[in-house]
Amino acid sequence: MSKMLQKIAIIASLVTVMGGTLTFVMTWRNLGFGDDFMMSWLSTFALCVLCIAPIGGVISYLVHRLVDGTLPNVSKLKQDLVFGLIMALIMESIMAVVTTINLHGWLAIEAFIKQWGVTFLAALPMGIVFSMLMSLVIKRRLTAYLVKA
Template structure:
């Protein structure tokens, strides 16, 4: 690369690199959370990996677009609601909000996949157990994403 290319940022990252980074991120986050939720819903049984894989596949189809949408909505809402707040506070609140929203979506999709909707009481109870079991990990992921990875990811995607 020449000095002018480096200074102007004319060299863009190939699209496949951006897709790979997002795919890895979605796989780690979605795979971990649906794994926890699958274990809470059905335990470790002979069909655990098939159960987890089907829940993970559904989650990927739902989580990636929903995650981008909700991250943007939460960030923009917090900017309007707390315009004078320190950026770090908004990032922490975004991370916590993302954890609750994404955990809820993943718990619904995983529970629906594994237990179905035939009995509302069972569904709600199972959803709640899965949500609460995965919440500590989800909060760690949400805070890490909003405080550390999101700024780096935005720079990477812009390059």
């Protein structure tokens, strides 16, 4: 397998595991396990990937710049923790919007906010864990591998 295909496979597997797990939890919290769960989850996962993939890198870059600029005298570990928390909040927010719209359509604003909140809070703990793993462990190793490979 070529180096480029290896890089793509690694990124795709991370997106699949994290995005698939988070959208699974969000879909389950919204619908429960019913007859249409699998199709609803797959469509939500696909939409979330399509929405987040193009903007995830830009958001990550901007949050990284924000954290570095506002916390220049803070240790790298603490900066990474803050970065991970902010990224979890932003990415979960986006995924919750996409999930809510996909599963419930365009609701009245009050109903939308309520359903979005339920969706957001359902996956937030797992999103924070994933984000911390990414910012503290995986990101460093992945960067080293991608630069080296």
